[in-house]
Amino acid sequence: MTQLTFKTVKTRKPHKCWGCTKEYPVGTKMNYSVAVDQGEFSDSYWCEECNDFLSTLGSWQTEDGFFFGDLLNFEEYIQESRK
Numbered sequence: 001m002t003q004l005t006f007k008t009v010k011t012r013k014p015h016k017c018w019g020c021t022k023e024y025p026v027g028t029k030m031n032y033s034v035a036v037d038q039g040e041f042s043d044s045y046w047c048e049e050c051n052d053f054l055s056t057l058g059s060w061q062t063e064d065g066f067f068f069g070d071l072l073n074f075e076e077y078i079q080e081s082r083k
């Protein structure tokens with residue numbers, strides 16, 4: 001998977017966070033990512049909380065990308081969001 005774009009945007013439409021599946025309203029600061037995987041483009045939005053969590057992961061954990069809601073499968077993520 002190759003990441004083409006990763007930037008912070010203010011959403012103009014409600015978007016679901018790819019990591020935690022929560023829906024965020026218009027005007028939320030989210031991280032927008034575009035990646036290409038075997039010729040297929042995929043774009044996703046990430047909330048700041050998930051983005052912080054991603055930055056704590058090693059590259060071996062992120063190189064294959066994530067399915068929708070995948071961060072909820074990380075025990076560390078659940079603990080982090082309970083603080």
Ligand SMILES: [Zn+2]
Pocket residue numbers: 017018019020021022046047048049050051
């Ligand atoms: Zn999230």
